[in-house]
Amino acid sequence: xxxxxxxxxxxxxxxxxxxxxxxxxxxxxxxxxxxxxxxxxxxxxxxxxxxxxxxxxxxxxxxxxxxxxxxxxxxxxxxxxxxxxxxxxxxxxxxxxxxxxxxxxxxxxxxxxxxxxxxxxxxxxxxxxxxxxxxxxxxxxxxxxxx
Numbered sequence: 001x002x003x004x005x006x007x008x009x010x011x012x013x014x015x016x017x018x019x020x021x022x023x024x025x026x027x028x029x030x031x032x033x034x035x036x037x038x039x040x041x042x043x044x045x046x047x048x049x050x051x052x053x054x055x056x057x058x059x060x061x062x063x064x065x066x067x068x069x070x071x072x073x074x075x076x077x078x079x080x081x082x083x084x085x086x087x088x089x090x091x092x093x094x095x096x097x098x099x100x101x102x103x104x105x106x107x108x109x110x111x112x113x114x115x116x117x118x119x120x121x122x123x124x125x126x127x128x129x130x131x132x133x134x135x136x137x138x139x140x141x142x143x144x145x146x147x
Contacts, residue, residue: 003113008132012104014143016096019104020073022143023094032142035135043070049078056131065092081114088114106139108132 012019022028026039034054041049045067053061065080068091077093090112097105110127 003111004117005109005111006127006129006132007107007109008129008136009105009107010133010136010140011099012106012140012143014104014147015102016073016098016104018146019096019106019139019143022139022146023076023096023106024072028142032138033135034138035131041067043067043076045069053127056128063090065090069093086114087116088112089117104143106136108136 037052065078068077074096080090082088092110095107
């Protein structure tokens with residue numbers, strides 16, 4: 001079974017609670033995020049989100065992942081499964097780490113796997129580290145403006 005990971009991190013000069021508030025304010029995403037265009041739904045484990053992503057080439061992708069974990073202000077994770085669980089799965093996560101001085105390191109990651117992941121990834125737009133890094137920079141700018 002093939003697995004692929006995409007990761008990006010950034011240090012933010014704001015406390016985790018501030019970064020968390022920006023991350024979880026889904027209704028504001030259209031104002032500042034060019035990668036995750038919209039997120040609709042309630043972030044509670046077991047609920048479904050409606051997410052619209054815009055790839056670097058301008059293509060839009062809509063997905064409906066299930067929220068796996070919400071642990072304020074440190075962890076937010078969801079899982080998208082295509083067709084049948086274990087066939088083509090994408091687990092996306094944000095991990096916030098306290099840094100000295102009241103700052104935050106955020107790590108964004110996505111692990112893609114499943115029995116047919118190698119074949120199906122040709123037909124599904126997969127995220128890039130550049131897209132994650134762009135989102136993280138925009139999150140940093142917004143969170144630091146709130147300090």
